[in-house]
Amino acid sequence: MQKKIVPGYILSENREQILNIYNLFLKFIIFSGAILSSVLIFLILLIMIFLALPFFSHEGISIFSGSWNPVSGSYGIAPMIAGTVLTAVPALIIAFPLSLGYSVFAAETGNRYLKKPAILLIRAASSIPTVVYAFAGIFIIVPLIRKIGHGGSGYSILSASLVLAVLISPTMIFFFYDSLKSVNKYTQQGALALGASKSEKVLFLLIPSAKRGIFAGVFLGLGRALGDTMISLMLAGNSASFPDSAFESARTLTAHIALVMAADYDSPEFRSVFACGIILYLITAFLSITARYIYKGRIQ
Amino acid sequence: MKINAASLFRLFSYFSFIFYVGVFVFFISYLFIRSDAPFSSASVFGESSFIKAVFYNEPVFEGLYPALCGTLLLVATSVLIAVPFGTGTGLWLSEFAKGRKQKVMTLLIDILSGLPSIVIGLFGFSIILIMHKIIPAKSPGFSIIVSSFSLSVLVLPYIAKSTQTAVSSLDKSLKLSGLSLGADKIENIRYILLPKAFPSILSGILLAIARCAEDTAVIMLTGAVANAGIPGSIFERFEALPFFIYYTSSEYTSENELEMAFNASVLLIFICIVLFIISYCINSIAFKRKKRVK
Numbered sequence: 089m090q091k092k093i094v095p096g097y098i099l100s101e102n103r104e105q106i107l108n109i110y111n112l113f114l115k116f117i118i119f120s121g122a123i124l125s126s127v128l129i130f131l132i133l134l135i136m137i138f139l140a141l142p143f144f145s146h147e148g149i150s151i152f153s154g155s156w157n158p159v160s161g162s163y164g165i166a167p168m169i170a171g172t173v174l175t176a177v178p179a180l181i182i183a184f185p186l187s188l189g190y191s192v193f194a195a196e197t198g199n200r201y202l203k204k205p206a207i208l209l210i211r212a213a214s215s216i217p218t219v220v221y222a223f224a225g226i227f228i229i230v231p232l233i234r235k236i237g238h239g240g241s242g243y244s245i246l247s248a249s250l251v252l253a254v255l256i257s258p259t260m261i262f263f264f265y266d267s268l269k270s271v272n273k274y275t276q277q278g279a280l281a282l283g284a285s286k287s288e289k290v291l292f293l294l295i296p297s298a299k300r301g302i303f304a305g306v307f308l309g310l311g312r313a314l315g316d317t318m319i320s321l322m323l324a325g326n327s328a329s330f331p332d333s334a335f336e337s338a339r340t341l342t343a344h345i346a347l348v349m350a351a352d353y354d355s356p357e358f359r360s361v362f363a364c365g366i367i368l369y370l371i372t373a374f375l376s377i378t379a380r381y382i383y384k385g386r387i388q
Numbered sequence: 389m390k391i392n393a394a395s396l397f398r399l400f401s402y403f404s405f406i407f408y409v410g411v412f413v414f415f416i417s418y419l420f421i422r423s424d425a426p427f428s429s430a431s432v433f434g435e436s437s438f439i440k441a442v443f444y445n446e447p448v449f450e451g452l453y454p455a456l457c458g459t460l461l462l463v464a465t466s467v468l469i470a471v472p473f474g475t476g477t478g479l480w481l482s483e484f485a486k487g488r489k490q491k492v493m494t495l496l497i498d499i500l501s502g503l504p505s506i507v508i509g510l511f512g513f514s515i516i517l518i519m520h521k522i523i524p525a526k527s528p529g530f531s532i533i534v535s536s537f538s539l540s541v542l543v544l545p546y547i548a549k550s551t552q553t554a555v556s557s558l559d560k561s562l563k564l565s566g567l568s569l570g571a572d573k574i575e576n577i578r579y580i581l582l583p584k585a586f587p588s589i590l591s592g593i594l595l596a597i598a599r600c601a602e603d604t605a606v607i608m609l610t611g612a613v614a615n616a617g618i619p620g621s622i623f624e625r626f627e628a629l630p631f632f633i634y635y636t637s638s639e640y641t642s643e644n645e646l647e648m649a650f651n652a653s654v655l656l657i658f659i660c661i662v663l664f665i666i667s668y669c670i671n672s673i674a675f676k677r678k679k680r681v682k
Contacts, residue, residue, distance in 0.1 A: 111574045118484065118577075121476025122493065125544055129496045132503070132511045132541075139514055189397075189404030197401045206405060208668075213412055215595070215664040217602030219630045220653045223637050224415055227422070254411055287398035308502070315504025317605035322637060342506045346608060365510045369503065376502035380495060 136365045143359030156328040163356045165364055167330050171338035174245050174331060175320055176313035179252035184306060187257045188295075191264035196290050207265060214258035222322040225251040230323065237335035243325035246334040251323055252313050260309040267301020267383075268294050304383035311375040315368060317342040341368050419657070423650035426658075431651045432456065452652055454618045458626035459601055461619050462532055462539070466600045470540035470547055471593060477544065478551025478589075479577060501545035509609035512538030516610065530611035532622040538606045543596040550592025554585040587674035594667035598660045604630040614639075629656045 143163075154164025194206040229250055234242030271294050279293045280286075295302070325337020326347060339347070341364040348361050425431055429438055434450030477497070485493055512534050519527035528534055558581060566576040582589075612631035619626045629652050636649035 111578065114578055115574050117472050117476040118479050119476070121473040121548075122480035122485070124473055125477045125500065125548065126493060126496050128541060128544075129500050132507065135511060135514045135518070136507075139517070185400075186404040186407060189401040190408055192397070193401040193405040197398050198405065202405070209409065209412065211668070212661060212664055213408075215598050215602075215660045217604075217630060217653075217656050217660055219602065219604045219633050220419070220657055221415075223633050223649065223653055224419055226637055228415070228418060254415075257408065285394065287394040290401075291394045291397050311502050315502075315506070317504065317506040318634065322634065342504060342605070345506050345510055346605065361510065362514075365507050368507050372502045372504060372507075373499045376498045377495065380498050 133366070133369055136362045136369065140359055140362035140366060143356055143363055146356060146359075155330070158357050163360050165341070165344065165360055165367075167328050168339055168341045168344045168364060169367065170330055171245075171320075171324065172314055172340040172342070174338060175248045175252060175324055175340055176310060178245070178249040178334075179256060179313045180306065180310050182249065182253040183257045183260060183309065186253075187260040187305075187309075188264055188302070190257070191261045191268060192290055192294075194261070195265050195268040196294065197287060207261075210258045210261050214262075218255060218316060219318045219322075221251055221255055222318045225319065225323050233335065240335050241325060241337065243323060243337050244335045245324060245331055245338050248320045248324035248338075248340075249334075251319050252316060255316060255319060256309040256312045259312050260305045263301055263305025263308065263383075264298070267298035267305075270301075271297045300382050304379040307375045307379040307382070311372045311379075314375075315342065315372055317346055321346050416657070419650060419653050422647070423654045424647045426651040426654040431648070431655075450648075452629065452632070452648065452655065454616065455627040455629045455632045455652065456655070457618050458532075458612075458616070458628045459630075461622065462536055462607065462626065462628055463597055463600045465532060465536035465622055466539040466543065467593065467597055469536055470543050470596065473540075474544045474547025474596070475551045475589060477548035479555060479581075481548065481552045482555040483573060483577060483581070497545045497548055500541075501549070504605070505542055505603050506605040506609070508538050508542050509606040511541065512606065512610040528623055530613075530625050532611065532619060532624065532626050535607045535610040535612065535626070536622070538610050539600045539603060542603060542606060543599050546596045546599060547589075547592055550595070551585070551589050554588030554592065555581050557588075558584055587670050591667035591671040591674075594663050594670070598663040601659055601663075602630055602656065604634055607631055608634070629659075 152164070152166060152169070154162050154166060156162065156164055156167050190206070190210070194203055194210070198206060225247060229247045230242040232242075233244055233247045234240060237244065237246075275297070276289060276293065279289045284292065320340040321343040324340060324343065326339045326343055327337040328339045328344070331338040345361050345364050345368075348357055430451070432438075432451045433440075433453050477493075481490060481493055481497075515537070516527070516529060516534055520529070562584065563576075563581065566580040567573075571579065607628055608631060611625050612628050613625045614627070614632070614635045616625045616627045633649050633652050633656070636645055636652075640646045640649065
């Protein structure tokens with residue numbers, strides 16, 4: 089018979105029995121954890137679909153195209169989709185080059201005493217609460233945009249995009265840094281031996297070879313920008329119409345969910361929230377899967 | 389130095405470094421300047437004192453104490469729910485799952501960790517709705533327990549991933565030694581893998597705590613309110629620091645209230661950064677120890 093290993097301090101049979109129960113419990117936790125988390129991910133989607141179903145059958149496909157005007161019975165969420173895209177994409181466009189520059193600094197071109205603190209700073213920055221970013225944005229960015237935009241409240245797409253750009257940078261910088269660091273050392277030495285300068289090596293070897301990681305980082309950054317609630321809720325102004333310029337206010341899908349809390353739980357107004365949730369779920373799931381597919385096995 | 393694309397890019401990398409450092413320094417110092425002694429007794433306890441508030445339950449009106457208590461209770465319950473299942477999932481991923489199962493599960497965990505927090509808040513909200521329909525009398529309603537449950541869904545993938553990395557980055561010979569001595573898988577996990585991977589798992593949990601403390605979107609939909617006082621039980625509505633900041637930013641009536649929101653911001657950043665630093669230190673000590681053993 090196989091003997092079990094038991095630490096030396098266990099003397100009596102009784103205690104061994106207790107330990108067996110403990111082991112069973114551990115086994116239970118491990119398997120139930122695995123089952124629970126795989127069930128959860130589908131449960132979240134299914135519950136939202138279940139609650140949005142009356143809305144879909146009532147409104148049909150028009151929700152994706154129509155405008156938002158509850159008074160006249162029009163519950164389209166198209167303006168919110170536009171608002172989400174119009175705040176997240178500019179944020180990405182602003183943040184991408186700067187993040188790439190920063191990660192190159194931290195990985196290669198930087199002063200050797202500054203490289204480590206640089207990456208540490210970004211790690212610390214990623215733990216700053218989003219609500220604090222948004223709160224500071226109200227007092228720093230919004231007055232600035234108000235001045236530049238000649239009137240208007242300052243609560244606009246531009247303000248939200250600028251703060252979102254700062255928010256998503258750490259995520260992207262991690263990814264870029266990681267993939268720049270994992271480029272083969274011998275290839276790098278080869279490039280230097282062929283007469284490339286250090287900065288030429290970065291531009292013509294490191295960045296092209298880290299392409300996959302950079303794309304994955306961009307996808308994840310976009311996911312964060314689309315999914316962020318507090319910044320667009322507090323800075324974008326929340327008017328539910330199609331915006332005409334960057335200085336106008338807009339409402340994102342996330343902010344829409346946060347704002348619509350009608351008392352009547354069966355109204356189409358309220359049901360539209362779940363449609364927004366489903367869209368957000370599907371977009372972010374798609375982005376995560378794509379990022380993973382591009383950057384196989386390297387996502388931590 | 390020659391001026392070409394490469395050297396220009398180098399200059400650009402210096403610029404972006406200075407840019408981000410400038411942004412973060414400006415941002416943090418702005419909050420500090422606008423706040424008014426965030427760590428003082430007056431900011432947390434208002435007119436009441438520490439001893440009266442903590443030991444004699446004297447109500448605190450002009451301080452952050454109720455919000456701080458709400459956040460602490462919220463974080464504690466969320467972590468209690470999330471840690472067993474999160475580490476369980478991580479252990480399953482690294483020790484039990486093989487091949488396709490492992491791939492699918494990792495993908496699911498990735499999707500879960502990429503979900504916007506508002507979607508998870510909506511999930512918590514739906515649970516309240518459905519519970520209310522099924523058992524109107526006994527449903528928990530908007531409360532700490534529902535918020536904690538939703539928050540634990542939010543941080544579960546973080547804990548699972550950090551556990552998985554911690555366990556699977558252990559030495560292969562170490563992993564096999566217990567098994568070769570006749571321990572079964574569970575015993576191996578309990579006596580060898582868990583104790584050895586504990587520091588890295590702990591640092592992951594600390595980051596999850598910071599995530600629980602900072603998230604606003606989830607608690608906004610599941611029970612945080614502006615004036616709840618100190619939470620009496622986990623079945624009540626509650627105040628929390630991040631929600632207080634959000635609420636005050638839109639509803640403030642006086643400079644004084646605004647100052648309190650700045651205090652709350654500094655306090656919240658302080659909590660998150662301290663948790664980050666502890667987690668970083670634990671991780672780097674564990675890493676050094678591992679190197680020395682090798």
